[in-house]
Amino acid sequence: MKSLTNLLRQTAAGLRVLLVMTVLLGVLYPLAVWGVTRLPGLRDNAEGSIVRVNDTAAGSELIGVDPVDPRAKDDPTADRWFHTRPSATVPPADGQSQLGPDDVLPSGGSNKAGDNDDLRKAVEERRAAVAARERVDPARVPADAVTASASGLDPHISRDYAELQAPRVARENGIPEQRVRDLVAEHTQGRPLGVLGEPGVNVTTLNLAVQREAGR
Amino acid sequence: MSPTLAGLAQVGLLVVALAVCYRPLGDHMARVYTAEGHWKVERALYRIVRVNPDSEQRWTTYAAGVLGFSFVSIVLLYLLQRLQPLLPLDLGRGAVDPGIAFNTAVSFVTNTNWQSYSPEAVLGHTVQMAGLTVQNFVSAAVGMAVAVALVRGFVRARTDRLGNFWVDLTRGVTRVLLPIAFVAAIVLVALGAVMSLARGVQITGVDGVQRTLALAPAASQEVIKELGTNGGGIFNANSSHPFENPNAWTNLFEIFLILLIPVALTRTLGTMVGDRKQGYVLLSVMGLLWGALLTVAWWAESHPNGVASLAAGAAMEGKEVRFGIPSTALFAVSTTGTSTGAVNGMHDSLTGLGGGVTLLNMLLGEVAPGGVGAGLYGILVMAVIAVFLAGLMVGRTPEYLGKKLGRREVTAAAIAMLSMPTVVLVGTGVALLLPSTTGFLNNPGAHGLSEVLYAYASTGNNNGSAFGGLTVTSDFFQSTLGLAMLFGRFLPILAVLALAGSLAQQRKVPPTVGTLPTGSPLFAGMLLGTVVLVAALTFLPALALGPIAEALA
Numbered sequence: 001m002k003s004l005t006n007l008l009r010q011t012a013a014g015l016r017v018l019l020v021m022t023v024l025l026g027v028l029y030p031l032a033v034w035g036v037t038r039l040p041g042l043r044d045n046a047e048g049s050i051v052r053v054n055d056t057a058a059g060s061e062l063i064g065v066d067p068v069d070p071r072a073k074d075d076p077t078a079d080r081w082f083h084t085r086p087s088a089t090v091p092p093a094d095g096q097s098q099l100g101p102d103d104v105l106p107s108g109g110s111n112k113a114g115d116n117d118d119l120r121k122a123v124e125e126r127r128a129a130v131a132a133r134e135r136v137d138p139a140r141v142p143a144d145a146v147t148a149s150a151s152g153l154d155p156h157i158s159r160d161y162a163e164l165q166a167p168r169v170a171r172e173n174g175i176p177e178q179r180v181r182d183l184v185a186e187h188t189q190g191r192p193l194g195v196l197g198e199p200g201v202n203v204t205t206l207n208l209a210v211q212r213e214a215g216r
Numbered sequence: 217m218s219p220t221l222a223g224l225a226q227v228g229l230l231v232v233a234l235a236v237c238y239r240p241l242g243d244h245m246a247r248v249y250t251a252e253g254h255w256k257v258e259r260a261l262y263r264i265v266r267v268n269p270d271s272e273q274r275w276t277t278y279a280a281g282v283l284g285f286s287f288v289s290i291v292l293l294y295l296l297q298r299l300q301p302l303l304p305l306d307l308g309r310g311a312v313d314p315g316i317a318f319n320t321a322v323s324f325v326t327n328t329n330w331q332s333y334s335p336e337a338v339l340g341h342t343v344q345m346a347g348l349t350v351q352n353f354v355s356a357a358v359g360m361a362v363a364v365a366l367v368r369g370f371v372r373a374r375t376d377r378l379g380n381f382w383v384d385l386t387r388g389v390t391r392v393l394l395p396i397a398f399v400a401a402i403v404l405v406a407l408g409a410v411m412s413l414a415r416g417v418q419i420t421g422v423d424g425v426q427r428t429l430a431l432a433p434a435a436s437q438e439v440i441k442e443l444g445t446n447g448g449g450i451f452n453a454n455s456s457h458p459f460e461n462p463n464a465w466t467n468l469f470e471i472f473l474i475l476l477i478p479v480a481l482t483r484t485l486g487t488m489v490g491d492r493k494q495g496y497v498l499l500s501v502m503g504l505l506w507g508a509l510l511t512v513a514w515w516a517e518s519h520p521n522g523v524a525s526l527a528a529g530a531a532m533e534g535k536e537v538r539f540g541i542p543s544t545a546l547f548a549v550s551t552t553g554t555s556t557g558a559v560n561g562m563h564d565s566l567t568g569l570g571g572g573v574t575l576l577n578m579l580l581g582e583v584a585p586g587g588v589g590a591g592l593y594g595i596l597v598m599a600v601i602a603v604f605l606a607g608l609m610v611g612r613t614p615e616y617l618g619k620k621l622g623r624r625e626v627t628a629a630a631i632a633m634l635s636m637p638t639v640v641l642v643g644t645g646v647a648l649l650l651p652s653t654t655g656f657l658n659n660p661g662a663h664g665l666s667e668v669l670y671a672y673a674s675t676g677n678n679n680g681s682a683f684g685g686l687t688v689t690s691d692f693f694q695s696t697l698g699l700a701m702l703f704g705r706f707l708p709i710l711a712v713l714a715l716a717g718s719l720a721q722q723r724k725v726p727p728t729v730g731t732l733p734t735g736s737p738l739f740a741g742m743l744l745g746t747v748v749l750v751a752a753l754t755f756l757p758a759l760a761l762g763p764i765a766e767a768l769a
Contacts, residue, residue: 006277011283018285021353045407046410115568115663120527123528124527146528150456153453
């Protein structure tokens with residue numbers, strides 16, 4: 001009986017502590033952090049590192065959005081854009097391309113294992129689709145081009161995958177190929193400090209640069 | 217620079233950063249939990265909540281505080297989710313389904329942060345901040361308080377008092393977690409992370425198509441999610457989402473935050489017991505395990521063997537380009553060696569061996585280096601067992617940190633040690649007996665079994681990472697995984713507090729020539745052996761059917 005009253009007393013104290021903590025940690029703390037991030041220099045990051053073109057939000061530097069080119073519908077080789085990695089946020093319906101989708105609201109990966117035969121089939125379909133689009137030998141398609149990222153929003157592709165797409169992007173946009181390769185180099189992010197993470201090419205900013213270059 | 221060299225240099229930087237903070241933070245925490253005086257704000261808080269900060273508690277009252285506080289936390293968090301439409305900034309996401317709300321409430325209160333929901337679709341900003349962020353802090357502070365109570369059990373003599381739970385809880389928040397989190401959140405935004413109260417932002421891409429990118433108050437929750445070894449993402453993709461973890465800088469910073477407190481707490485122990493070597497011994501065991509598992513995971517991810525990975529040419533499914541293989545392996549081992557469970561790559565898509573390493577890391581009892589507080593009391597329990605085993609070999613009453621380990625102490629330690637394996641194996645076994653379970657798997661064969669084992673290992677250890685392909689929204693999984701989190705959290709806590717109470721009542725025994733020197737490399741070896749042996753004896757059969765079978769296929 002005594003221990004039960006003790007438990008009840010502690011629980012009542014717990015409720016009071018919890019309510020105070022909720023005000024401190026659940027309201028004051030996040031709002032204070034939010035307030036500080038209103039400062040210039042932090043605000044743009046806090047609101048998603050949005051890139052603007054003519055005052056219109058054209059994308060986030062951090063988020064990879066796979067662009068859809070209507071011209072590619074009948075002839076994939078006529079596609080004008082650099083493409084991101086495949087995304088598994090929405091599983092493709094039967095017969096649909098394994099390279100999409102273009103929906104970016106949910107985030108996540110496929111959670112398929114390395115020994116999953118469905119994943120093997122998807123990888124092979126993607127490899128064939130990319131090789132056909134770029135008119136190259138399937139063996140040249142790099143791993144990041146045929147695997148879905150963890151977030152489904154990976155803004156980066158490997159340098160190899162970007163170089164693979166460069167001739168098509170140059171041709172379809174009427175830009176000299178060398179110029180496109182220079183843009184790829186410009187939009188390649190190396191390892192910070194030379195050792196952190198892995199290098200990658202930012203597809204979002206690269207496509208915007210291509211658009212600018214093509215004068216559209 | 218080759219990826220391997222760069223990756224090694226990155227690990228080196230991480231270790232240096234942790235080493236630099238080890239002493240100041242460890243000693244700071246020792247002062248936090250031993251200082252007599254209260255801060256003015258703390259006094260005000262104690263007055264509001266009507267607790268006397270200077271009254272000390274027996275272990276039973278301390279435990280009642282832990283349980284009572286956790287109970288009301290679960291109730292409040294459940295209600296917040298169920299009543300979401302009445303709250304501001306709910307983003308029209310509606311009341312959370314009862315099964316999800318129960319599971320999520322238990323999950324965040326037990327420091328697990330297992331997520332059976334997709335945050336972008338289910339939770340608005342108010343539940344994230346006033347519900348989940350709060351539990352990110354206080355569940356971590358509870359873990360630290362329990363660890364400190366155990367340390368006091370060793371330090372104190374001939375008393376039945378372990379300290380005041382409300383004071384330990386409050387100080388953990390006001391003097392450790394909150395100041396670090398506030399600064400770290402600003403740093404994280406400066407490095408690129410998102411901190412927005414907006415619902416999302418409309419973009420019109422190069423293709424002219426309009427899309428909406430979801431935004432959230434991410435940074436303030438992201439930092440405490442790592443610092444408090446919680447792990448619940450504000451976005452579904454967790455720390456692989458570019459808004460939570462935008463680049464290699466933030467990635468390393470987040471790994472650093474994950475490891476910071478668990479590592480420094482070994483210093484706190486050494487300082488509080490007045491023998492720093494005791495802390496170094498525990499840290500060396502944690503470090504060895506972490507290093508060994510990192511090596512295996514890194515190697516495994518660089519040498520994939522599954523048909524799909526071989527077809528792709530590399531194990532890049534479920535990994536982000538900016539992190540690649542080395543940084544994903546580093547994150548995966550750090551998040552499962554602590555009780556964090558945040559991920560920067562999808563663990564379900566790790567290779568057979570790599571995924572097996574993350575699983576084993578949890579099944580070792582999360583002591584490499586373990587969750588905030590939970591890691592320290594977890595390894596202290598293993599140390600008690602190791603000393604006991606050594607005592608059996610030479611036929612002497614075992615002693616550890618100046619206290620004799622009698623029947624009560626060893627019984628309490630054994631309960632603390634065995635509750636997790638019981639929860640994990642019973643849960644997995646029951647789930648596998650049900651024919652319906654196969655329908656919830658995302659992968660066939662041995663990997664499917666690993667998905668179920670991983671779910672119970674993660675919840676039973678309060679980790680929260682997942683082989684995310686498993687569909688866990690059925691009533692069976694929501695409730696049994698919820699129970700696994702509750703038992704996995706509170707059985708060891710009760711046993712640890714009982715152990716602390718029993719130790720505190722004893723008098724100190726001065727070391728004699730017959731005392732096993734526990735500050736020596738020899739004891740570190742014995743402790744390491746005990747941790748590995750216990751896990752191996754308990755889990756080898758289950759591991760053989762899952763990840764080992766997959767890795768050898």
